[in-house]
Amino acid sequence: MIKVGIMGGTFDPIHIGHLIAAESAMAECRLDEVWFIPTSSPPLKSGAPGASENDRYEMVAAAIANQDRFRVLDIELRRGGTSYSIDTVQSLREQHPDHSFAYIIGSDRINDLAKWHRIEELAELVTFIGLSRPETTATPELLPEELRCRITFAEMPAIGISSTVLRERLAAGKSIRYRVPDAVYAMIRRHGWYGSTRDDR
Numbered sequence: 001m002i003k004v005g006i007m008g009g010t011f012d013p014i015h016i017g018h019l020i021a022a023e024s025a026m027a028e029c030r031l032d033e034v035w036f037i038p039t040s041s042p043p044l045k046s047g048a049p050g051a052s053e054n055d056r057y058e059m060v061a062a063a064i065a066n067q068d069r070f071r072v073l074d075i076e077l078r079r080g081g082t083s084y085s086i087d088t089v090q091s092l093r094e095q096h097p098d099h100s101f102a103y104i105i106g107s108d109r110i111n112d113l114a115k116w117h118r119i120e121e122l123a124e125l126v127t128f129i130g131l132s133r134p135e136t137t138a139t140p141e142l143l144p145e146e147l148r149c150r151i152t153f154a155e156m157p158a159i160g161i162s163s164t165v166l167r168e169r170l171a172a173g174k175s176i177r178y179r180v181p182d183a184v185y186a187m188i189r190r191h192g193w194y195g196s197t198r199d200d201r
Contacts, residue, residue, distance in 0.1 A: 002099045005034040005129060006092075008076075008085065011056050013188060014063045015166060015180045017159040022070065024156035025104045025129045034104070036060050036072045039083040050167050050194050053077045055187075062183035086118040089125050102127045102152075107138035113147055123150045131156045170194040 005025050011018065014036075022034040038056045051059070057074055064070035075091060076083040089101060103126055105113075110130045116122060128151045130138060140148050166176045171194060177185055188196055 002033070002096075003029075003031045003102070004096075004099050005029070005031040005102050005104045006088075006126075007034055007036045007104050008039055008083070008088070009036075010163065011036065011038050011060050012050050012163050013056070013166060013180055013184055013194070014060050015161050015163060015176075015184075016178075017161040019063060019067075019181070020159055021104060021106070021131050021156055023067075024131060025102075025154050026069065028154035029102065029129050029152060031102070033069045033071060036064060036070065037076055037088060038072070038074070040076050040080050055191070055193065059184045059187055062187060063181045065183065084117045086116075086122045086125075089122060093125060100127075101125070102129050104129045104131065106130075107132050110138045110140055110151065111142075113151075114143055119147065123147055126150075127152060129154050132158070167194045170196040173197065 005022065007018065007022050009018070018036075022036070025031060026034050038053065038060055040053060054077075057072065057077060060072045064072060076088055079087070085103065092099070092101060105128055107130065110128070113119065113128070123146060130140070130151050130153045132138065132153075132155070138153075140151055143151075161179050166179060169176050170188065173196075176188075180188070188194065
């Protein structure tokens with residue numbers, strides 16, 4: 001059985017915190033691969049993404065190009081509309097019956113796990129890998145037992161970076177160099193995304 005970790009998110013833009021989270025989960029939980037799945041329209045997040053769906057997909061592809069155990073899938077982008085994890089997992093299990101799947105989530109997502117669409121069904125199909133985030137404290141003890149028993153916690157360094165802050169920095173003309181992979185930084189500057197200064201060099 002191939003063990004796969006799922007990293008879902010808008011990745012708007014993807015940054016080093018996402019990559020460290022994926023690497024930490026893979027090492028701590030002995031995953032064979034991590035699959036990044038950019039969302040079309042996340043149900044528990046307000047506001048539209050800042051970059052287009054194709055741009056976000058291409059940034060993820062560029063960010064993980066040098067890690068052969070990372071993959072990016074466009075399954076939710078092709079489906080369109082609101083992205084529900086249960087639909088994605090059901091499709092993945094049909095396509096890959098020899099794989100087991102675990103969602104890699106931060107402490108903020110752990111706290112709202114009970115609000116996920118059809119969470120009881122989802123918890124029967126996947127496990128969850130919880131990673132700490134410096135701005136949020138996880139409270140798994142508040143979750144129902146049937147969810148709490150499906151969570152495994154993994155350690156990762158505290159990386160105080162968020163996509164929201166990166167977009168704000170770019171809009172204010174500030175640098176995000178070293179907060180995102182070099183290839184992603186170059187793409188953002190080349191295209192002038194998020195209000196950054198366009199750089200055609």
